[in-house]
Amino acid sequence: MTTLTAQQIACVYAWLAQLFSRELDDEQLTQIASAQMAEWFSLLKSEPPLAAAVNELENCIATLTVRDDARLELAADFCGLF
Structure with missing residues (x-):
């Protein structure tokens, strides 16, 4: 059983889909290393x-x-995936 809500699970799936939809730019790289993401x-x-x-x-x-x-x-890793 999970303690995550359906909305949180949907957010995880949406985030993962966004990560793999295109190469990351500088803003996205900064965001994934942010304190907000750490939380x-x-x-x-x-x-x-x-x-x-x-x-x-x-x-x-x-x-x-x-x-x-x-x-x-x-x-390079992104190109290797697709």
Whole structure:
């Protein structure tokens, strides 16, 4: 059983769909590394089935924030997916 509401689950799906719909720009990169997103990730980690995946996502985001070529790296990964 989940403690997330239907609206929160829908938000997760919408966010993931948006992430994969096109390459991320600088504004989106800044947003995913923001304190607001960290709060949202904390909420998601309260769901045991999501905790490991969210931790991995946070680690990847932290790695990206220290790279000068983050957009280029993500663009290459995006092209590799599709």
